[in-house]
Amino acid sequence: MKRPVIVLTGGGTAGHVSVNEALIPVFIEKGYEVHYIGSHNGIEKELIRNGHKEVKYHSIQSGKLRRYFSLKNFSDPLRVGAGVLQAFALLKKLKPEIIFSKGGFVSVPVILAAKLAKIPVVIHESDVTPGLANKLALPFAKHIFTVFEQTLQHVPSDRATCTGAVIRPEIFEGERFEGLRIARLKGEKPVFIVTGGSQGSAILNATVRKELDRLLERFEIIHLCGKGNIDESLEHIPGYTQFEYVTEGLPHLLAAADFAISRAGSNAIFELLSVLKPMLLIPLSASQSRGDQLLNASLFESLGIAEVVEEEELKKLSAVELFASLVDHKEELLKSMKKVATTKSPEDMANMILSYKN
Secondary structure (H helix, E strand, C coil), X not given: CCCCEEEEECCXXXXXXHHHHHXXXXXXXXXXXXXXXXXXXXXXXXXXXXXXXXXXXXXXXXXCCCCCXXXXXHHHHHHHHHHHHHHHHHXXXXXXXXXXXXXXXXXXXXXXXXXXXXXXXXXXXXXXXXXXXXXXXXXXXXXXXXXXXXXXXXXXXXXXXXXXXXXXXXXXXXXXXXXXXXXXXXXXXXXXXXXXXXXXXXXHHHHHHHCHHHHXXXXXEEEECCCCCXXXXXXXXXXXXXXXXXXXXXXXXXXXXXXXXXXXXXHHHHHHHHCCCCEEECCCCCCCXXXXXXXXXXXXXXXXXXXXXXXXHHCCCCHHHHHHHHHHCHHHHHHHHHHHCCEECHHHHHHHHHCCCC
C-alpha cells in the first residue's frame, strides 16, 4: 500500500530548517513519505541531504524578498513565478496530504503552488512578528502556529494557535564530557559557547578574537563562527576551539557549555532556554534585518532570562566584562529561565499539523 505523503518547506537559514528536522523522524514513524522542497543552493539543501537520507529533497527556483531597492527586485519575481510552476508540478505528482512551511524565501512559491493545487498549508512562525515570506503566505494558510503569544496580534486570530517552541529531542541528550572531548577543552574554567548562527556573525567573531588572550585567562570558549570563517592562526590554542557549524555534535557542545553568547534568532535562543544556558544576546541590528531579532531579544530580556547588548554598543564594551556579567548573574538568570522553559514536543506538534490535512 502506498504511504501517505507530506511535504515540508523552508530555508535560507538553519533556523528555517531546525523545526522541520525535529519533525521528520516523527512523520516517518507515523508512516509518511517525507519530501522537502527547498532552494538549489540554500543551507536547507545541505542540512536535509546530509542529515536525513530518508527524505527526498527537491530544488526549485526562488527569489529573495527585499525591503530595499535592488535591480534584482525586477528579475526575482520571474524566479518566483518559475518556482511556483516547478512546485505545482511537484505537488501534482506527489499528491501530499498537507504541506508544513517554516518560512524563508523558498516557501513562498511552494505555498502559492499549494493554493493552486488545493493542498492545505500549515505555517510555523518563530519570531514575535511574522517575516516577509510568512506575511505573504498568511492568506493562503489553513492554520498558523506561533512560538510567542504576542505574535497572535499579527496573524488572523481565527486561524492561529500559539504552541511555544518545538525543540529537537536530541538537544536534551548531550553529554558534558563528550562535548569537552569534541571541543578539546578541560572544563576547568567556565565554558562559553559563542554562536552567530549557521551563516556566522562577523561582529561576534571579531569581538571574541580581539580579546581572546584576556578571555582565555578566565574562560574556555567553543566558537561556532560560520561557514568559511575559521581563523587558521588561532587553531590549537588551549582553551579555544572553533567550528564553522555543528549539527550532530551540537547537543554535546551545549552540554559542555555553562553559558552562551548568541544572536537572537528564535529557534537558537529557545534551544538555549530549553537546556538552561544563561545567555547574552546580540541581535542583528535594524539596519541589517527587519528587526525580528531585536524584538526576540527584548522579550527575553523583559522576562529576565537573558542579558542583551545591541550591536551598535558592542564595539564600545569589553568582551571580558560581558562574559563575566553572565557568570555573576548566573543564578538569577537560571531561576527566571526555569519558570518559562516550556516547549512543545515534535510528536505533539506533528499531531497538530496533521489535524489540518485533507
